[in-house]
Structure formats: C-alpha cells, structure tokens
Amino acid sequence: MFVPKLISLLKRSSTLNQAKQIHAHLLLNGLNHLQPLLVHHLLLWNVGNYKSIALYVQLILQHLRNPDSFSWGCTIRFFSQKGQFMEAISLYAQMHRIGLCPNSYAISSALKSCARMEYKLGGVSIHGQVQLYGFTSCVYVQTALLDLYSKVGDMEIARKVFDEMSQRNVVSWNSILSGYLKAGNLVMAQLFFDEIPRKDVISWNSMISGYAKAGNMDHACFLFQQMPERNLASWNTMISGYIDCGSIVSAREIFDVMPVRNSVSWMTMISGYSRSGDVESARKLFDEMNEKDLLSFNAMIACYAQNSKPKEALALLNDMLRPDLNIHPDKMTFASVVSACSQLGNIKYWSSIEPHMNDLDIVLDDHLATALIDLYAKCGSIDKAYELFQGLRKRDLVAYSAMIHGCGINGRSFDAIKLYEQMLGESIRPNLVTYTGLLTAYSHAGLVEEAYLCFNSMKDYGLVPSVDHYGIMVDVLGRAGWLDEAYELIINMPMQPNAGVWGALLLACRLHNHVDLGEIAVQHCIKLESDTAGYCSLLSSIYASVGKWDDAKRLRMGAKGKKLIKVPGCSWI
C-alpha cells in the first residue's frame, strides 16, 4: 500500500481496532518511521475509550525501535490533559532515562502535572532540565514553570522566572496573578493586574475571586460591573463570594439574574443554603432543576447529611440510583452517604450500600476513608477503623479527631491520648472537635485530673470550650464523685448551661446518691426540656436509694401521669 494512502486511511480510522490494523500494516511493511504519526492520531482523535488508548500507546512507546521525542511528548501531554498527572510525570522520567531529549510539549506538560499535584521537588528537577536543554526562551515552557512556582507558593522564584521571560502572553500574567492571589497578597495582585497589557476574562475573574475570598464583596462587585465581558465563571464566583460572606440573599439575587446557569451555579446555591442550615430552600431549588446531574444530587445529599437528616440523605441516594437517570454516584456522594449511615449508628444501613460502591470501582481517598473511620468506630468496629486510619495517605486534623473520638467512645482511652500526642507531634493544631473526643476518652477512663488539665489547655490553642465541653467535664467530675466541684463548674460557666450539662450532674447524683444536688439538677432539667419523665425517674431512684420512699413514690406517680411535681423545699413549678 502506498504511504499517502496509508496516511489518509489512518486519518479516517475512527476505532481503536482500525488503528491497530493499520499499525500492524506499518510494522509488516517496514514503515516504522510512520509510528509517531499513528501515536499522534490515536491521542488527538480519542479513538475508543481513554483507558484502552492509553494502554495501547504506552505499549507502542515501549517497543519503538527508534524512540522519538514527538511520540513521547504527545503521550505525556495526553496524560496531563486527562488529569493523569502521576502517569505524565513518570513517562517524562522514563523518557529522560532512555536518553531522549524532551521537546517543549513533554517538558511543559510534565511541569503542568507537577504544578497540579503541587509536587515541588519534581518540578524543581525539571526546572534544571529546562536550562540544560535550552528552553529558556520558549514562552509555553517558561509559563508552565512560572505557574508551577505560583501553585506551590514560592512567589520569589515565580517572580524571578516572570522577570526573566523574554516573551510573555496573557497566561503568563494570569499565572503570576493567581500566585499572588493564592498567597493572599491582594496588593501585589492588584499591581500586576493593573500592568497586564491585554487583560482577558480570566484576569478579571481571578481578581474578583481574590477580593471575594478576602471578604471584600464591595470591591469584587465593583470589578464585576466594570469588566468588559463576563462568562459563567464570573457569575459563579460572585455567587460563591456572597455565600462565603454569609449573604445568601445577595447570592440568590445574582443567581436569579444571571443570563445562563450551569450545574456549578445550581450546586453552589444549594450548598449555600445547606451551609446556612436552610434545608427547605435547598430542596426547593433542587426540585426546580430540570436536568438533575451528579453534582446537584451530591450537593443535596451532602445538605441532608450535614444538617442531621441522614434518613433523607439515604432516600435521595435511592432516587439517584434509578436506572433511567443513568447517574453514577462518585466518592463525593459516598462520603456524604457514609456520614449519614454513621449518624444512624447502625452498620446495617452501610452494609446494604457498600456493594454499590464496590461495583462502581470507587477508590478510597483520605476523605472517604475518614468518613468510614467514623462510621466503623461508632458502630463498634474500632479495629477496622484503626486499620483504615493506618492506611491513610496523610493523617489530618479531621482524621485524628475522628479516630480520637472513636477510641474515646470505645473505651480505648489510652490509645486516644496517644493519638492526641502523636497529632501534636506532627504540628497539627487541635480544634473543638478534637477536644470533645479527647475529653470523652478521659471521661471513660475516669482520669479526672488529666481531664481537667486537658480542659484548661484548650485556651493554649485559642479555643473557648463550648457548652458540650462543659457537659463532658461535669460528667468526668460527677462520675468520680466530685459533685461539689461539678456543681461549682456549672455555676461558673460563662454561658447558660443546657439540659445536657444538668443531666450529667443528675446522672452523677444518681450514681453517688446525692439528694440535694439531684433536686437542684432535676429542677433545671425540667425547666430546659419538655420531656421530663426520665429526669423524674432518676430523682426518684435517688430518693429510693436513701430511703425516702414517699418522695420516690410520689415522683414516680407524677412521672406516669406526666404531671408537674412539687418537691418539698424546691420552688419549681
């Protein structure tokens, strides 16, 4: 077959199998030099699905008799564009190992991949090769380099690269702009923005986003009104800016007047309502959507999970799985669903959903694994939780807090304390949730003085104990029999104690048969909560335990009839 005919056949091939046949033909007829063309065609026209093309092209690369930068460069760019950054970087390294000189495609795509993964070390080593192979005047390579340093937060070197560029395009300007904005340096960003010779919509959007993130919506709005053309990202940035500032009403106004909406707009609004606790408005908006997609389902399921409506979250997952919708849940969906199951506190809910996740080939990431740690810990499978915790790529504040709490409620107090120390050793600052778990652990172990020290150390991290932390402390003191100290702590609380705090004291009074404080505690509990039967029966048991049979009987009768009871010497209604 003539070469021109082969090339035209290749260009018209639309399936991977056709391309493979042509490839076989090339090899049989000694036309190996046409392989780069085949690689280029395969990658450019996406014949077949991504995975099979990727596999086939990699196979070709490994067997090229005369490896060429063009084929390798195209492939590296392909992986980088598909978001397969690890693969792109590893192919680049391989290309380097076999002694091929990279072209600008290869080197800029490898740099982009490092930037997206914030893999500074890899980027720096490619920087050395940029100098070595003489790409110092290629605007694409230099911009990729500049973007890398902006993304990893090294603005000094980013600035140096920018200053030394012989040629710049608007992407170079936008990259340095986004670096300063990411670093929160609005002053420098504004200076650069003013200098951009031909600003595009991305330059404007970046500035708007920077002011919005800094909470300066007035200036963001000023820029939004000034910009010559707006795209969807401009409008969506304004919506999320208002939501971040807590102005859900202004966000809605923007949403209502924008000319075209996409799923990001809908999702941002739904999660805005979710964050302000307005589940009803979120659902109303969700129901108004004509074509619900993965993003909107995820936003609505997350809304239910985050607002303590786990049953509704699971019901919506069920709707989402309807075959006619053809929507496949992803790891975002499952993170919320796991949280919902965890709130229900029974593993049976998750057991019926887990097979779906496995069918969908969902890969556990740290977020999803953390949700599972919490689920297993709450359902008593602490060993399974620990196993997941050990397997995390990076143990962050949330993972530690979930694990500490999990150990706390499962009676593994010393493990909880050890984890807390390990966390501090990794320079992770605890938050209020961490202390809830830790105090729970001390409470279960009956370590009163340690708990007190821990409670007092919260201020070292700038944390102000919440009413729940006081509740746990009352529980710790009370269980250990330090009832007067517990009462004193309640009296000196900087906020109003809730029924939980007084309930903890009441429980302790029952444990140690303390009548006087028990009467006071029950009085407050009844004042704070409508369902009083449990409290009355506790006090009644206290009376019984000290032989005050008449009082005990009277209280029990009262509790049965749900009437309000009067205790001698007390003035509650």
Added chain:
DNA sequence: TTAGGGTTAG
C-alpha cells in the same frame, strides 16, 4: 491561567 461539591462532636 479563572467558578463548584465530600470527611470529625452534640
């Protein structure tokens, strides 16, 4: 090179 979603307490 710009917009958006998930995980920890009670």
